[in-house]
Amino acid sequence: MAIDVSIRLGRRIRELRDKRGWSQAYLSELSGIGKIYISQLENGHKTPSIRTVETLAISFEMTISDFTKGV
Numbered sequence: 001m002a003i004d005v006s007i008r009l010g011r012r013i014r015e016l017r018d019k020r021g022w023s024q025a026y027l028s029e030l031s032g033i034g035k036i037y038i039s040q041l042e043n044g045h046k047t048p049s050i051r052t053v054e055t056l057a058i059s060f061e062m063t064i065s066d067f068t069k070g071v
Contacts, residue, residue: 016060
């Protein structure tokens with residue numbers, strides 16, 4: 001059975017954040033997205049809008065395509 005896209009995207013966010021040594025609080029501050037919402041995204045409990053995906057991609061200094069690669 002395929003893993004839900006929300007879970008895969010959450011894993012991608014955590015992977016990118018961990019590679020940079022960022023806390024959820026730092027990503028929240030950088031992106032303007034609430035820390036609790038980032039946690040919910042990382043755990044696959046929420047599905048982000050395309051605007052949120054874009055905001056996160058910009059925060060990671062990536063294109064949306066690169067940000068969602070492998071998701």
